Amino acid sequence: MTKAQKVNPARKAPSKMRNERNEAAMSLLQHISGEETDNFVQRFLQDPAQIDRIISEISEASPLERLRKLRRTSNIMVSGRIEADYAYVGLPPEAEECCFEKGFKEFLYPRLGKRAESFALLFEQLKLQENPLIIETGCLRVPNNWEGDGQSTFQYDWFARAHRGHVITIDINQDSIESTRRACSGATSAILNDSVETLHMLSENLSRPASLLYLDSFDLDLSNPMPSAIHHAMELMAARNLVGPGTLICVDDFNVPPLGAGGKGLIVDKFMHSIRAEVVYSGYQRIWKIK
Numbered sequence: 001m002t003k004a005q006k007v008n009p010a011r012k013a014p015s016k017m018r019n020e021r022n023e024a025a026m027s028l029l030q031h032i033s034g035e036e037t038d039n040f041v042q043r044f045l046q047d048p049a050q051i052d053r054i055i056s057e058i059s060e061a062s063p064l065e066r067l068r069k070l071r072r073t074s075n076i077m078v079s080g081r082i083e084a085d086y087a088y089v090g091l092p093p094e095a096e097e098c099c100f101e102k103g104f105k106e107f108l109y110p111r112l113g114k115r116a117e118s119f120a121l122l123f124e125q126l127k128l129q130e131n132p133l134i135i136e137t138g139c140l141r142v143p144n145n146w147e148g149d150g151q152s153t154f155q156y157d158w159f160a161r162a163h164r165g166h167v168i169t170i171d172i173n174q175d176s177i178e179s180t181r182r183a184c185s186g187a188t189s190a191i192l193n194d195s196v197e198t199l200h201m202l203s204e205n206l207s208r209p210a211s212l213l214y215l216d217s218f219d220l221d222l223s224n225p226m227p228s229a230i231h232h233a234m235e236l237m238a239a240r241n242l243v244g245p246g247t248l249i250c251v252d253d254f255n256v257p258p259l260g261a262g263g264k265g266l267i268v269d270k271f272m273h274s275i276r277a278e279v280v281y282s283g284y285q286r287i288w289k290i291k
Contacts, residue, residue: 034063082186084161089154089183090144100162108155111146118250118285119150123159125248125280125289126211132165135202135210135242137195137235138217138252139169140183141176150252152214157184168202170195171217196231199238209244215264216252222259225266233267247290249277254286 030037040054058064086096095107104123109116126132140153156167167188171177172195180190191198195217218231232251236243243249249272251265262269265286272279272288281287 029058032064032067033058033061036061082184084154084157084185085183088143089140089151090146100158103158104155108146112150113147114284115147115150115252118281118283118287119152119155121281122212122248122250122287123155125287126159126165127163129211129246130164132160132163132211133206133208134160134165134167134212134214135199135239136167136169136214136216137171137199138215139171139176139180139190141171141173141179143179143183151183152216152252153180153188153190154183156212156214157188160187161185165211170198196234196238199235199242203239203241206242209247210239210242211246212248212250213239213242214250214252215268218264220253220256220259220264222256225259225263228253228264229262229266229268232264233271236268236271243290245290248280248287249290250285250287252285255282255284 026037026041029040033040036057040058043050044054084096086093090111091107095103098106100123104120109120112119126134134156136153136156140149140151142149143151145151153167153169156169159165160167165187167184168191169180169188170191170193171180172193174192177190177192180188184190213236215232215235217235218228220228236249249268251263251268253263254265254269255261256263261282269286275290277288277290279286280289
């Protein structure tokens with residue numbers, strides 16, 4: 001072998017290391033993306049700018065979902081009471097030590113913006129009821145989004161714990177349900193399903209009316225509010241047996257600029273007027289009380 005044909009071990013090592021890294025990367029990718037691995041690799045090589053889209057698809061691939069579910073459900077021997085996660089919704093440690101009334105005044109009210117007054121009135125009304133049952137459509141979806149969403153589910157959960165009540169919240173979006181279950185305690189039952197179907201089921205099977213029916217499930221389109229208004233009217237129809245004397249009904253996004261009064265509650269408001277329900281608050285939210 002001539003001097004020119006000799007292999008320098010120092011030059012061979014980086015190449016070997018790169019091959020080992022490539023093999024390890026491929027093995028890892030195959031483990032989390034399964035049969036689609038070659039497809040993902042080819043697409044990335046053809047257009048590296050697709051990386052975000054490819055990663056998003058991998059995150060939804062069945063092998064990765066299976067691994068995630070195995071990790072999250074592997075210990076079935078855990079037991080104990082589920083506690084609310086105050087930090088998850090952006091509240092300081094001191095809030096956890098407060099009673100609800102003090103906590104609402106010091107930590108919730110200042111965060112609620114346009115919904116502050118209506119929630120304050122709701123809780124004053126609910127305190128008059130024994131073992132309050134709160135039924136909500138559309139649950140907490142983005143933690144710490146107080147002024148945007150109101151974090152109503154967490155508020156109701158805290159109130160229910162303080163007043164020996166219970167919360168049932170319904171949402172068709174799995175991510176929202178997961179956020180709610182992380183934020184709230186065992187006083188709240190979160191149901192993943194269509195709100196109209198679930199309210200009908202509850203209406204047929206619960207033996208008592210709700211203390212509060214809070215309707216906030218179908219987003220309001222300011223340029224076309226009718227689909228949301230129709231949906232919330234359907235919810236009220238489905239919940240017919242859950243409404244009785246003293247039941248509070250609240251619709252969110254009622255008076256929304258520049259649309260004006262109506263919003264999600266346009267049809268519900270007309271029905272409430274026809275049965276002479278008392279309007280106890282009207283603003284961004286509208287609250288009625290059944291006589």
